[in-house]
Structure formats: C-alpha cells, structure tokens
Amino acid sequence: MSSVLLLPGDGIGPEIMAEAAKVLDRVDQLFGLDLQIDHGLVGGAAIDAHGTPLPDDTMAKAHAADAILLGAVGGPKWDAIEAGKRPENGLLGLRSGLQLFANLRPAILYPQLAAASSLKPEIVSGLDILIVRELTGGIYFGKPRGVHVNEAGDREGFNTYRYSEPEIRRIAAVAFEAARKRSGRLCSVDKANVLEVTRLWREIVTSMAADYPDVELSHMYVDNAAMQLVRAPKQFDVIVTGNMFGDILSDEAAMLTGSIGMLPSASLDANNKGMYEPCHGSAPDIAGRGVANPLATILSAALMLRYSLRSEAALKAADAIERAVGTVLDQGLRTADIAEVPGQSVSTARMGEAVVAAL
Amino acid sequence: MSSVLLLPGDGIGPEIMAEAAKVLDRVDQLFGLDLQIDHGLVGGAAIDAHGTPLPDDTMAKAHAADAILLGAVGGPKWDAIEAGKRPENGLLGLRSGLQLFANLRPAILYPQLAAASSLKPEIVSGLDILIVRELTGGIYFGKPRGVHVNEAGDREGFNTYRYSEPEIRRIAAVAFEAARKRSGRLCSVDKANVLEVTRLWREIVTSMAADYPDVELSHMYVDNAAMQLVRAPKQFDVIVTGNMFGDILSDEAAMLTGSIGMLPSASLDANNKGMYEPCHGSAPDIAGRGVANPLATILSAALMLRYSLRSEAALKAADAIERAVGTVLDQGLRTADIAEVPGQSVSTARMGEAVVAAL
Numbered sequence A, B: 001m002s003s004v005l006l007l008p009g010d011g012i013g014p015e016i017m018a019e020a021a022k023v024l025d026r027v028d029q030l031f032g033l034d035l036q037i038d039h040g041l042v043g044g045a046a047i048d049a050h051g052t053p054l055p056d057d058t059m060a061k062a063h064a065a066d067a068i069l070l071g072a073v074g075g076p077k078w079d080a081i082e083a084g085k086r087p088e089n090g091l092l093g094l095r096s097g098l099q100l101f102a103n104l105r106p107a108i109l110y111p112q113l114a115a116a117s118s119l120k121p122e123i124v125s126g127l128d129i130l131i132v133r134e135l136t137g138g139i140y141f142g143k144p145r146g147v148h149v150n151e152a153g154d155r156e157g158f159n160t161y162r163y164s165e166p167e168i169r170r171i172a173a174v175a176f177e178a179a180r181k182r183s184g185r186l187c188s189v190d191k192a193n194v195l196e197v198t199r200l201w202r203e204i205v206t207s208m209a210a211d212y213p214d215v216e217l218s219h220m221y222v223d224n225a226a227m228q229l230v231r232a233p234k235q236f237d238v239i240v241t242g243n244m245f246g247d248i249l250s251d252e253a254a255m256l257t258g259s260i261g262m263l264p265s266a267s268l269d270a271n272n273k274g275m276y277e278p279c280h281g282s283a284p285d286i287a288g289r290g291v292a293n294p295l296a297t298i299l300s301a302a303l304m305l306r307y308s309l310r311s312e313a314a315l316k317a318a319d320a321i322e323r324a325v326g327t328v329l330d331q332g333l334r335t336a337d338i339a340e341v342p343g344q345s346v347s348t349a350r351m352g353e354a355v356v357a358a359l
C-alpha cells in the first residue's frame, strides 16, 4: 500500500488535478498499485476555508503520505494578504516542513510540439535540460527579513540570501549524481563575482568535483546563464543553482520549449519522499473554464510513481503514463496552450480522458 | 569644453575602446565639441598596475569628468582574488561612488541583424525594450554580507537584499518618465509573493502611478518575466526592476536580439552625469585577437553625447554616430559575432574605421 496526498490548490489546480486523479485511478487498477489516495487544502483554497494557507491537518497528512501531488497555488484574489500568510506560504511551508530540498525541473522539447517554441527549430530541437534547484534555503527562507524603518527614518525592506556548507553539499551531490546518470556534464550557476554567498557555493561545488571524476563541472554567472539559455540552450545538460536563480532560470528554460503546460517537476527530500507539481502556475486568468492543460500534472504523477513509490509496478505505471501522453500527442490532441491552430483544441477533461483511454 | 574619461578595463575592453576613441575624435573635429579626453585604469588592469581595482586617481578623475566611457572588466586571471577586491569591485565602486543609480539598458533588434536572433523572426522583429535597472542598491550593496561560521558550526555565506523607500522612488520615477516618452507602458518586475523587500517595491511603485496617469503600470513576478521575455518579448516596452533581477533580465533581453555586441547602456546619477558601457562583458576568450565588436561601445559613446554632454552639437554628434553605425551595417560589414556567414567578418579596427569613414 502506498499513500498519496492530492493537493489541488488554486486557479486551474482543481481542474488539472481532477484529470491526474483519473489517471492515477486507472494505473492503480491496471498495475495493482494499491494506492490510498487522500485530499487536502493548501494555498488560497485553505485560506478561504480555514484562514491559513497550510492548515495543521494538511501538514499532518503530508507528513503521513508517501508522496504528494500538488496543482498550483496563488492568485490575485489573495494579493492583498500580508507577507507570510499568502497562498504561496502554503507551498513554501510544505517544501520547508518536509525538507524537500532537491527540486528537479526538466525542460524537454516534445518532438510533436516543436512548433510551439518561440525559438528557431535548430536551436531547440531535441532540447533536454535538467535544472536542479535548491528548494529549502537561500533568500526564500533566509532571516532576518521584513520591512522596518531604517536609521535615516525611511521605510526599508530586507531579505537575506544565506547558504551553509551542508546545504550546498547536499544539493550539489544530487546534481552530480544526476549528471552522472545523464551526459556527465554539470553547470553550476552563481553570481560569485558579486555575492559572497555564491562565492562559497562555487568553492564548495568545485571542491566536490574530485569525488565525481566522471562528471565535467563548469561554472557560469547567472546573467550569462540567462543569456546562454536563449542563445544556445543545448550546450546545457544538468544545471544546479540556488532557490532564487533556479526559480528564474527554470521558468526561462521551460519556456524555451514553448509548452510549459507539459513540464512536470519533483521536489525530493533525502529519502526520496517527494512532492510533485507542474512547472506552470495557477493561471487564474483561465481558471474554471476547462481549457487548462492537465498533462504537466499527469506527468508529475508519473514522476511520483518513479521517484517516490518506486515499486516495480509503480515504475511500470510511470512508463505507461508517459507512453500514453506520447500517444495522445501523436493523435494530435492539443489543449489551447499547445494548439498550433487556434480554435482546434480539446478541453482539460477531454485530454485527461484521452490519456486514460490510451493507458 | 566637456571632459570625458575613458576606462578601457580588461579583456576586449582596450580593443573596443580604441575604436570608440577614434569615433569620438572624429565627431569632436566635425562638430566642434571641444572634448577633453582623459584615460584611467579600472578592474583587473588597475589591480595589475596598482593592486586595487579602483585606484584613488581613477576615482578622482571620474568625479571630475562630465561623463565616463567604460569598456568592460573582469576575467579568469583575477578569479582567485578575494571578494571585495576583484575587478568587478572597480565597476561597482564607480557605480556606487558616483551614485549612478539609473541603469538604462535598451534591447533593440537592428533590422539588418534580424537573422542573428535565435528566436523566430515574427517573435522579435521590431523589438525595442528599455530595461531600467536600479544600480546602486539591492543585494549588490546590501549589508551585512560575507562568510562566517554559523551557530551549527558550519561555514555559511550571506548577502542582504535591501531597498529603502527613497531608493525605490527615484528609480521608479526614472522609469515612469521613460515610459511616458515612449509607449506609455511600464512593467515593474519583482518577487512580491516571496520577498518582503520586493513587496515594499511593488507597494511604492503602485502608489506612484497616480502621478503618471498617462502611464499604464503593470507588475510581474521575475520568474514569469524571464518566461515572457522568451515567449512574447514585444509585450514589453519599459521594464523597471532591482539590481539583481535587472542584471539577469537585461542580459536575457539583450540576447533575444542575437546581437549583444550591438547594445550600449547608460548609468546615470540624479543630474544626468553618467557612465556608459556596452551591455556585453570583457569576453576574455577572444581578447587580444582583434575580432571583438566595437559597435556597442561606439553606440555607448553616442548615448554619452546625448544624455550627459547634451549640447546642441553633442546631440548632432550622437545622431551622426548612430546613423554611421546604420550605414556600416547597410554596407554589410559584420564582426564575427554578428556575421551570417562564418568567416565573412571584419576586424575590430576595420569596423571602427568604417564608422569613422561613414561619419
């Protein structure tokens, strides 16, 4: 028996989660996974129901579950809420509370969707980058933080970008291991020419390279990385970086494919317990209209089976889901975000059902 | 009489500066600008000569000059130098010492170079974005900063991201004014859903909008901005953001054009005194080979004439330089970075001389 917690969240979250749940039900039957599926509230939905973005009940269920599948959180409805109590704090609280320090964000171009990219085909064809983002430290969690009145009598906001040696070591180890399993190339991204914290990052990552003689390590400044991703993204295989730079670069890299609605992500702790989410956000502008792309969430469920549940049956189910997604793409099914011809698109539910049928 | 300080810096800096100096000499003669040109050392070149990236002599000359033209600083040669004494600190010291808080970085696609972009022509044709980056605050200068041993006994690096209300107001005012002179659209980029300092940023920028009723203000999270620049860059006109996000996004935006070797930048104080530099870096890999593109530096000289020297003759000279650059592009002259056919390119000096001839 494996226990899975579904957290739909806000915006398009509930719609896309409903389709992923159908897919999980189906592979449960097909592969005898014996899944025990529970549900919880997080983000704006939890604020509306319980006045807090991460109710104790949700946190308890998250601790108890073997793995978590999350939709997305946030939206303009909750924009006026004070810092620390916003929908995003539900997500950040889960990441931190479960010590999910390793965020794996693949940016893969599906050959069927090559035309969706805003880049020239020769620049992005075959693109397959893995961004390893540190997820429980850095400026997202650093203290002190807040807004105060400074010595000059002016209001001043401040946050602290902080990394300790063990935090850097454990995320770098994940990245070195991932590079070893892929092409053997790892690029660490920092701003070591300006920020002391990333100078320490570079020093420690460099010192670890000796333990991974089969991995070719390089370093790049974040501004240059943002540029090189546009210029020649295929130069990268695995990129490792901190929480904030990883947030920015993984979204940029995802958009190179033109189909961010296709990209799953995994956030893992030291024991492969994980939370899985689509790379895209809660898209409040299209929420409730049944047009969102559920495939990133469905593919996140596949990653969950592969990385966290890990039984032989779970691995087979993961493969089956990924194959089924390939099949529906081959069939020409497209939600609006990836449709080549505007208007020729299917609904969220139709896409989910097509994946179920293809299983 | 106007005094101009030339700071070639490192890497390709001296080569590209030599061409910009020829152009300045020529417009001086043609338009009777009465320029008094001085030279100084900064960055690695200053470290090699004087053991410090920003000698007192350079700082004194910079204070005395009406405007400064800078090449680029930094390179692997000085990578092992401790934080605070690196080539980059020369540049940062100039920005901060002269209070050049407003960094204007245009990302313009030259029609003649449209093919150089890695994006599809329809996505970038006619691209003309202005990024207004705060340059003397934020995490670049925030204290405390450094590396220490924390309570757990581990080494830990830390930097502080800090903005006060007056700092935010003055850069936002520059951006509102710039938007007013352009299309009237301003997008402020922050990470207000996570970082308190950028929540204050958003609050203050929002509160200023009432003073600019002719400007349409929007807000975007930095991860989304990095994505939208790839997806549909022409949605932007003026972008305003802090020092670190501006560093990343301006390089990304510059690379959308495919010809970062063409892009100048201006860094201004409250009285339009300024330092002007190409958007690109010191490119140590091609330094000394006479292949670098001098046009970004030459166009930076034009911006210098327009924004800082500002006499009628200086404005005419600025126009003339920009026209001359257009002429050499029309003539088909290309340095290696923008050459369509590899091998069919001209040298740095040849390009500089062609601009002089076209004046």
Ligand SMILES: CC(C)[C@H](C(=O)O)[C@@H](O)C(=O)O
Pocket (backbone or CB within 6 Å): A073, A074, A088, A091, A092, A247, B193, B194, B223
């Ligand atoms: C919603 C937000 C807090 C989050 C982040 O910044 O980490 C999101 O952008 C992401 O990348 O998962």
Ligand SMILES: CC(C)[C@H](C(=O)O)[C@@H](O)C(=O)O
Pocket (backbone or CB within 6 Å): A193, A194, A223, B073, B074, B088, B091, B247
């Ligand atoms: C050289 C470096 C310190 C500088 C910066 O980060 O500001 C550069 O990248 C730039 O954008 O001008």
